[in-house]
Amino acid sequence: MERLRGIVPPLVTPLTPDGALDVPGLERLVAHVLDGGVHGVFVLGTTGEAAGLSYALRRRMIDETARCVAGRVPVLVGVSDTAVAESVELARHAAAAGASGVVVAPPYYLPPGQPELLDYFRLIVPRLPLPCVLYNMPPLTKVTIGDEVLEALAGEPGIVGIKDSSGDLSYFHAVERLAHRPDVGWSVFMGPELLLMDAVLAGGDGGVAGGANLFPRFFVRAFEAAEAGDVARCRALEAHVLEIRELYAVGQHASAVIKGLKSGLEALGICGPDLAEPFRRFDEAERRRVAALVEALAPLDRSGAASDG
Amino acid sequence: MERLRGIVPPLVTPLTPDGALDVPGLERLVAHVLDGGVHGVFVLGTTGEAAGLSYALRRRMIDETARCVAGRVPVLVGVSDTAVAESVELARHAAAAGASGVVVAPPYYLPPGQPELLDYFRLIVPRLPLPCVLYNMPPLTKVTIGDEVLEALAGEPGIVGIKDSSGDLSYFHAVERLAHRPDVGWSVFMGPELLLMDAVLAGGDGGVAGGANLFPRFFVRAFEAAEAGDVARCRALEAHVLEIRELYAVGQHASAVIKGLKSGLEALGICGPDLAEPFRRFDEAERRRVAALVEALAPLDRSGAASDG
Amino acid sequence: MERLRGIVPPLVTPLTPDGALDVPGLERLVAHVLDGGVHGVFVLGTTGEAAGLSYALRRRMIDETARCVAGRVPVLVGVSDTAVAESVELARHAAAAGASGVVVAPPYYLPPGQPELLDYFRLIVPRLPLPCVLYNMPPLTKVTIGDEVLEALAGEPGIVGIKDSSGDLSYFHAVERLAHRPDVGWSVFMGPELLLMDAVLAGGDGGVAGGANLFPRFFVRAFEAAEAGDVARCRALEAHVLEIRELYAVGQHASAVIKGLKSGLEALGICGPDLAEPFRRFDEAERRRVAALVEALAPLDRSGAASDG
C-alpha cells in the first residue's frame, strides 16, 4: 500500500432490521462514496460498529466490501480487539479477501500502561499479514498512544500510518511531525471531521470523516481546499461541517453519531437506519428531523457546489 | 441457582508460557480455593483476563473449571462482550458445561446511555440459558448501571444478582436496598476486597475478592466476621486486607493486580506467573518481592489463624 | 483541642436575599444543631459556601458562630484558599474569635502534584495559629491527598485530623489505619453522609454530615449506633439516610445539595433558602417539594425515634 492521502470514510455497516448484513445497501453505499471521489474506505471501525457485530458478520462485511470496491480504492479493515488472536484471525481474513491494510486500536477492556502498549504493538504488528494503521481513540480505549510509544514504533516495519481520533490537535501536531520524518513516512489521518481541514493544513494526509458516508463529494472538496492551502475556502467550508454536526445532535449518547449517519443514509435511499444490537435506530420523529437536515444539506454534496464560499 | 452468599473468587486463568490453558494449574487452583471454603467460583471475569483470551480458550476454561469443581459449589461464568451474539454463544457453552450462572457487564466499547443500557439487559437476559448476575464495572466499561436502570430491571426474570466493582459504597448501599426488596431478592456482591467486610456489614451477600485466589480461608473468615456483625474483628482483619494490597503495588498499571495474583500463586506452587498477551508476567525482581510478601502473609490463610486480632 | 469524635455538621451560611449574613438565622441554626447533640460545628466548608463569600462575610460568619456557640462545642473553620497568605489571615481571625481548629484543603485552582502538596502542608501548617484538620476533597480540588503525603505528614505537629470527602471508603480505610497509629492520633472524619456509619464501624471518629444541619438528632443517633457496633440498627438507619438524599435530588448540579439543605431549613423555620451569588435558591415548586420531604422525614429527628428500625 503506497502512502494513502485524502478522504477515507469509516463506512457504516448497513444492516437489515433483523441484524443481518444488508448487502444491497452496502453496494449502494460503496457506489455512493466512490462516486463522490473518496480515496479509500475503512470498514469495521467505530462508525462501522465493529465491536457490536458477531465475528461472522464482520467477516462477511469484509468480503462484501472487497467485492464491491473491486480494487478501485484501498480498503482498510478495523481489526481492533481485546484478544490478540482474534485480531490476527480477522486480519488474515481481510488479507485473503484482498484488503489493503488493517487498523488497530489498543486493546479496549483492561487498559495497558504505555510500556504495555508498546509491547502490544510490537507483538501484534509482525503477525499481521497486511500493513497496519495505528488507531488512537482514547475516549473509547481509555488510553492514548503516547509520544514515547510512537517514537519507539517509528520505522517499525509493517506500520504505515496512524488515525488520530482523540480530537486533540496538539497531539496531532506532534504525531504529524514524527510520522513525516524521512525515516518514518506514515500517513496521518484525522478522525473528527470538524478538524479535518485543520489537520490537512497542518500537514496531515487526510481524514476518516464519518460524514463522508453521506456527503463524500463535500469532504473531498474540503480535503482539496486544505491541501491547496486555500485558507479562506476552508473557513467557508468549515461552517458547513458545523452544520453537518447537527445531524448527530438529533440524538444523545455516543451512539447518536452512528444513528444520525444511518438515518441520513436512509433519507438518501442508500440503506436502512438500523444499528447493531442493543442500539436502536432513531425513532420516527428523529428520522424525520434527520431527513429534513439531509435535504437542506444536500446541495453541499453537489460537484462544484456554489455554496462553498 | 439459589441465592448465593459468601466468597466467590474471580479465578485467574492459569496459562502456560506460550498462552495455552494450564490445566494442572487450574486443577490445583480450584482445589486450593475449595479447600479454603469458598462459596462459589467466578471464571472469565476481569481478573480471569477474559477479554484477552481467544474464544476457544474461554470455552476450554469453562469446560475445565466445571470439570474440576464437579458441582461442589456454583460456577459463575463471565460472558461480557461487545457483541450480543458472542455473549449468548458463550453463555450457551457455559450452560452445556454445567455452569450455574453467567455474569454480564455493559458492552465495553461504545458506551451506551442509560436507556440504551436498559435496552441491552432487557434484550440479552431472556436469551441467556442461565441465571444472570449484572456486573457494574465503570472504570473499565465507562458506564455505571444507574439507579433507574436497576429499578426497571428489578424483578425481571432471569436476573439473580449484581456484582458491584465500582468501589463506590454509596452506590452499593442504594443497590443493596433495591436488591433486597422482597419482590427482588438479588444477591449483591462487592468487587474490591478492601470493601468486602463493609459491604457485608451493610447487608451485602458477599464478595468477589481477587485475593481469595491466594488466601481463600482468610477471606472466608472475613466474610464470616462481617456476617456475624463482629465489628472489632472486622477492623483487625481489615488491617490485613490492606497488607494484601501491597502485592498489587509491586507493579504499575491496571494489570498489576493480575500480575500480583499470578506471581503469588507461583510462589504458592499453584500455577505459573504468565498473563495473556500482550501483558507480561512480573520480572524476576518483582516476583521475588511478591514471593516474600506471600510468605509473610501466609499465616493469614491458616484456619483459626491467631493473627485475626 | 482534644481528639474530636462524633457529628460535626458543616453549617450552611444563612444569608439574607441580598447576600448579607442572616444573623438571627445563624443563631437559630446553631441552637438547632446544638439541641440535637452535635459534637462540634464546621463553618466555611463546601456546604458553607466559603469560596463564594467575600472575605468580609467569611470573617463575620466566624465571629457570629463563635459568639452563638459560646464554647459549648468545638468550632472548626474552613480556611482553604488558593493563596497561602489569605488562608493564614483567615486562620488568625478564627483564632482571635476563639475557634478551636481550622480545616485546610489543597489549593484548588492550579492542582499541585503530590510532592508539591506535601510542600504545601509543610509550609502552611506551622503558620496556622490553630490545630489543623486536613480536608481531602478531590472532586472539587482535582487532587487527592495521597498515601505518601499523609505518611510524611503523620506526626507533624499542628495536624490533628483529616476529613475525607472523596467518597472512597477504600481510601478511608488506609487513612484510618495511619491516623490511628499510636504516634499519630488524628481524628478521621467522613464527609458523605451515606458513608457515615460505614466509616465509624470501620474505626472512624465521626462525620461531617450535611444533613445534620436539618436532622442533627438523627445523625447523632446514627453515629452512636455505629460507635456501639450495632450493625442491625445501622442498616435500618442507613435506609433513612438514603431517603434524606432525595432532598438533594430535587435539583441538579453540584449546588443542589446546598439548595436542598437551605430550602429544608426554610421549611423548618430556621433560615432562608438563598445561596451566595451566583447560585439561586430553589424555585417555588422545588421548595414545596423539599418542604414535603422534610415534613415526611421530620419524625427521624425526634429523640428516641421509634422509626429506627
Next chain:
Amino acid sequence: MERLRGIVPPLVTPLTPDGALDVPGLERLVAHVLDGGVHGVFVLGTTGEAAGLSYALRRRMIDETARCVAGRVPVLVGVSDTAVAESVELARHAAAAGASGVVVAPPYYLPPGQPELLDYFRLIVPRLPLPCVLYNMPPLTKVTIGDEVLEALAGEPGIVGIKDSSGDLSYFHAVERLAHRPDVGWSVFMGPELLLMDAVLAGGDGGVAGGANLFPRFFVRAFEAAEAGDVARCRALEAHVLEIRELYAVGQHASAVIKGLKSGLEALGICGPDLAEPFRRFDEAERRRVAALVEALAPLDRSGAASDG
C-alpha cells in the same frame, strides 16, 4: 477597547525569593515583550499565578504593569474568583489603574451547571467597570462554557471576547463562528500555544501564548504567518512551537509550565525563577537544562529569523 487581535502574552508575575513583587523584573519583562511587538498583555491569568497571590499583591501587579505599559498596548487583567464581590473589587482596581479590560473564568470551586454559569456571567458582567473577556478553562475550572451559554451571552453589552484554553479546536471552531457573527463581534483568542496558528488560520483573532513571555517576536511572527494564510510557513514555525514545549517538559505537574517560563526568563536575565507559594522554582539541574534549551531556541526570537523554514 476596540477589537483586539494578535499576541497577548499571559505575563508571569515576577517574584522575589521571599514572595514580593519583583518590580525591576516586571519592568524588564514588559519591555521585553513590547520590544517583541506583542499586541497587548494579560496579567493575573493562570500563567500569572493569580490564584496563588494575595489580593494585595494582585493589586500591586496591576498597578505596576499599568505603569510600565503606559498605554502602549491594551492591558487585560484576570479577575477570576470564586466570590463575585472579590472579582468586582479587583476589576474596579484595574479600571482605576487604567487597564483596558478584564478576563473572567467561571467560579472554580463549586462547579456551576450550565444555567448557573449563564446566571453568573449575566450577574457579574454588568457590575464590571471594564469590557469583559470570557475565559474558558475547563481543565482548571471543571466546567466548559457551553454552546447554549455562549449563544445566550452573544450580544450582551460588556462582553468583548473569549479566550479558549480548552485545547479543543472543535469547540474553538464553534465559538469562532458565533463570536464573529455580525451582531456579536467578539475577539476570539486561543490559549495553548501549540494551537495558535491553527486558531488564526481558522479565523481566530490571536493567542494568549505563554511562550511569548520568552520569545515574543517568534510568536508575533507566527501570528502574522497565520493571519497571512501562509500555510507552509505555519508548518515550519509549528515545528519550533513543539520545540519550545520541551521547556515545560523539564518538570512535572501542572506547575511545570510556569516553572519553565520563569526559569527561562532567568536565563534571559529578565526576572527570577521563583513561584508563589507553595510552588518551588526548578532546582539547579532543571534550571541548567532550561537555560540550555533557551539558548538553543534564542535564534527563534530574532527579527526576520532565517530559521522560519
